[in-house]
Amino acid sequence: MEDTGSIVAFWLLAALTLGSALAVVVIRDLIRAVVLLITSFLGVAGLYITLSADFVAVVQVLIYVGAISVLLLFAVMLTPRASRDNAETFFQIPAILLTGLVAFTISLVSLDTDWTVVERGGFEETASAIGESLLDKYVLPFEMAAVLLLVAMLGAIVLVHPEGTEEE
Amino acid sequence: MPVLAKWYDLRDLGNAVGAFLDWIRDLGGPDWIPYVVSGLIGIVAILLWLLVSQLAFIWIERRVIGRMQARIGPNRVGPWGLLQPIADALKLLLKEAITNRYADKPLFWLGPVLIFIPALVVFAVIPFGEGMSLADLNVGVLFVIAITSINAIAIFISGWASNNKFALLGSMRAIAMLISYELVQAFALLGVVIFAGSMRLGDIVAWQSEFNTWMFLLQPLALVAFLIASAVEINRSPMDISEAESEIVAGYHTEYSGIKFGFFYAAEYFAAFAVSGVVVTLFLGGWTAWGLEEWVPGWLIFLSKLYLVFFLFIWTRGTLPRLRIDQLMAFSWKFLLELLFIHILVVGAQVLIWHEGDYPAEVVLPIFAVINWTLAVALIVGWATFMGHLSPERRAKRAVLTQELGAIYYRPADGHGDRPTRPLEEA
Numbered sequence: 001m002e003d004t005g006s007i008v009a010f011w012l013l014a015a016l017t018l019g020s021a022l023a024v025v026v027i028r029d030l031i032r033a034v035v036l037l038i039t040s041f042l043g044v045a046g047l048y049i050t051l052s053a054d055f056v057a058v059v060q061v062l063i064y065v066g067a068i069s070v071l072l073l074f075a076v077m078l079t080p081r082a083s084r085d086n087a088e089t090f091f092q093i094p095a096i097l098l099t100g101l102v103a104f105t106i107s108l109v110s111l112d113t114d115w116t117v118v119e120r121g122g123f124e125e126t127a128s129a130i131g132e133s134l135l136d137k138y139v140l141p142f143e144m145a146a147v148l149l150l151v152a153m154l155g156a157i158v159l160v161h162p163e164g165t166e167e168e
Numbered sequence: 169m170p171v172l173a174k175w176y177d178l179r180d181l182g183n184a185v186g187a188f189l190d191w192i193r194d195l196g197g198p199d200w201i202p203y204v205v206s207g208l209i210g211i212v213a214i215l216l217w218l219l220v221s222q223l224a225f226i227w228i229e230r231r232v233i234g235r236m237q238a239r240i241g242p243n244r245v246g247p248w249g250l251l252q253p254i255a256d257a258l259k260l261l262l263k264e265a266i267t268n269r270y271a272d273k274p275l276f277w278l279g280p281v282l283i284f285i286p287a288l289v290v291f292a293v294i295p296f297g298e299g300m301s302l303a304d305l306n307v308g309v310l311f312v313i314a315i316t317s318i319n320a321i322a323i324f325i326s327g328w329a330s331n332n333k334f335a336l337l338g339s340m341r342a343i344a345m346l347i348s349y350e351l352v353q354a355f356a357l358l359g360v361v362i363f364a365g366s367m368r369l370g371d372i373v374a375w376q377s378e379f380n381t382w383m384f385l386l387q388p389l390a391l392v393a394f395l396i397a398s399a400v401e402i403n404r405s406p407m408d409i410s411e412a413e414s415e416i417v418a419g420y421h422t423e424y425s426g427i428k429f430g431f432f433y434a435a436e437y438f439a440a441f442a443v444s445g446v447v448v449t450l451f452l453g454g455w456t457a458w459g460l461e462e463w464v465p466g467w468l469i470f471l472s473k474l475y476l477v478f479f480l481f482i483w484t485r486g487t488l489p490r491l492r493i494d495q496l497m498a499f500s501w502k503f504l505l506e507l508l509f510i511h512i513l514v515v516g517a518q519v520l521i522w523h524e525g526d527y528p529a530e531v532v533l534p535i536f537a538v539i540n541w542t543l544a545v546a547l548i549v550g551w552a553t554f555m556g557h558l559s560p561e562r563r564a565k566r567a568v569l570t571q572e573l574g575a576i577y578y579r580p581a582d583g584h585g586d587r588p589t590r591p592l593e594e595a
Binding site for chain 1: 199255270274275278304310311313314315317318320321324325328340343346347350398409
C-alpha cells in the first residue's frame, strides 16, 4: 500500500462499497436495494484484490454475487407485497441507535488495537495455501461447517415440503 | 516453439505487441503508460475479433441451420446472403429502442449493459496462444465460473424491470436453470483441476501438452456435462427455455427492442464464444495440437478448435427439440450431478494412486482413460435405465415447484391423449 495506484484503487473501492451499502439502506425499492447490495459485494471483492487475496476475491464474487444475491432476489420476488416498495417500519429509531453503537464500538476497537504488521511477504499462490490449511490444520472446523450447511439445507427442505406428498 | 523477437513473426502475436511496447518505452514517459497500452491492445484486439467472428457466425449459423432443416436461409442481401448480418446490425441500430411506461427505467437500462460484462471479461483469462492471455490468473477456472454467474443477475434485472409477465417468467426460468447448472459446471471443471493440479488456464494447457493428451480423452463425462451445462448457461437451444418463443414470447427480453435487444443478441454470441474457448482450453488442449503448434501459429489452432466447438452448439441447436423446464431441471439435479459426484470420486482416487504410487504417466494415463470412458458409458446407460425417467414409476407424479416457473403439465397418457389439462393437483 505505498504506490499511488493502490491508494487510488482503495479509496475508489471503499467509496463504492460504502456508498452502495448506504444506498441499500436508504433506497425504497427492494430490487434496486438488492442490486446495490451486489455492487457493494463487488466493491469488497475489489478490496480483496488490492490485498492480493485473489482466491478470496473470486470466491467473494462466486458466493456473494452469484449465489447469495440470487437467493435474495428470489426471496424478494416470492414475498408478497414486499415486491414493489419497502414499507415503513416501527424500528427506525432503535435501529439507527443500535447501528450507531455498533459502528462506534468497531471504530473504537480498530483505532485502539495495536495492529501488528507481519514481515513475511505475500503468498505465491493463495489457493493452494488455503486448500492445504483447510484440509490439514483446520480440517475439523471445515467438516463441521460442511455438516452445518447440510443440516440447514435438510431443515429447509423439511420446512417447505408439503404434507402427504412423500409417496403416492 | 523457438521464440524469435522479430515483430513480424506472427506465430506469436505477442512479438508484435512486445516490439510496439518497447518502442513506446523508448519514447520515455512514466512507467504505467506501456502497462495501460498493453491492456488496451488486448481489449481492443479481443473486441475486434469477437465482432468479426460474431458477424461471420450469424451468417454461418443461419445458413447451416437452414441447410440442416431443409430450408434455404438468408440469400438475398449480397452474394449468398453474405451481407445479411450487417443489414441486421444496421436494422437493430436504427430501430427505436422502446421503454415501456411502467418499466423500472434505471434497471431496464442496466440489464443489457450488465449482460455484456461476463461475456467479455471471461476472455481476459483465456490463453489464445502460449502466453497470449490478457491476465493469466492463478485462479482462472474459478474466475470463469464466478464471472459467468453474474449472468443470472443481468437476466433477472432485465426480466424484472420490463414489468411484463412473460419477461418475469423467462427470467425466473433462467435463474432456476442457471443456479442448477452452475453446480454441474463447477463439478465438471473440478475434475479437470484435480488432474492438472492448477487452476491457471495456461498451466492446464501446458499439462495437456506435457503428457501429450487432451483432457477429454481422460474425462469424457466431464466434457459432456460441461457442454450441456454451458449450452444452458448461454441460453442456446435446446436449452433456451428462458426465451422459448413458443411458450413465453421471447422470455426475459420480450420488452427490449432496437439496439437493446441487439445487446442481448450479441452478448449471447459472445458468451457462446467464451464457453467454446473454455472448452477448448480445458478439454481440447488449447493452443497445442500434438506438435502441430511447431508449424502453425498456436492462436490459429486455438481459433479453429474454438470454431469447431461453436459449430457443435449450432449443430445441437439445429437438430434437437427444446426441452421442457421440468425435464431440464430434473436432468441437472437427478442425473448429471450424481454422475459427476461419482466421477469426481473416481478421478480423485486416480490422482491419489498416481501421485502416491509414483507411476510413470505413460502407463497410468491410458489406463485411467480406459477406466473413465468405460465408467462414463456405464454410468450414463445404467443411470438412465435404472434410475432415470425411462422407468415410468420414477416419473414425477405431481408438480411441486416447477409449475411456479411457468411449466405446463400434461396429463399422463391414459387414453385421453396428451392435451393440456388442469394442474394435476386439482385433477
